[in-house]
Amino acid sequence: MARFDYLKAQSTALRLIDKFGQSTSIVRISSDYDPATGEQSVETLETTPATIVSLPATSGFGLAGDNKFKEDLKAGKIRFFYLAAAGLTFTPLPGDILLFEAYMWDITGTTPLNPAGTPLLFTLGCRSSGKVIPESLGQRIDCLEIVQDEW
Numbered sequence: 001m002a003r004f005d006y007l008k009a010q011s012t013a014l015r016l017i018d019k020f021g022q023s024t025s026i027v028r029i030s031s032d033y034d035p036a037t038g039e040q041s042v043e044t045l046e047t048t049p050a051t052i053v054s055l056p057a058t059s060g061f062g063l064a065g066d067n068k069f070k071e072d073l074k075a076g077k078i079r080f081f082y083l084a085a086a087g088l089t090f091t092p093l094p095g096d097i098l099l100f101e102a103y104m105w106d107i108t109g110t111t112p113l114n115p116a117g118t119p120l121l122f123t124l125g126c127r128s129s130g131k132v133i134p135e136s137l138g139q140r141i142d143c144l145e146i147v148q149d150e151w
Helices: 006-020 067-074 145-150
Strands: 022-034 039-055 078-084 097-100 103-113 121-132
Touching: 006 039, 006 078, 039 097, 078 097, 097 121
Parallel strands: none
Antiparallel strands: 022 039, 022 097, 039 078, 078 121, 097 103, 103 121
């Protein structure tokens, strides 16, 4: 019996998300906190190209007793995304920033679909930070100082 080809499943996931989704970027800001001065210094800004599909958010995703979540959901401040795993330069984590439709979205949770150790896709839960990506940059972040300034 032939073994299942997870690399083929990975390319299929990428092809479908690429066909029905859109290209964007994920930004990671790594910093150190100095407790003596109380300041946080930005050390590195990384970006990775990403291909995503936006999912409709429903109250079924949230906690039944979390009123703040329900309010944000109704206001459109919560979104869920499928993210193709192929082509990422780093694995998305909570605290990273997703750039989507001219806004910065804080990644609050990630769930990988990773059968047999082959990453196929991630499900991302995101909350709108309310910060706008400067129009001159569009969906591309060549000059990450903008994100640093907003942070």
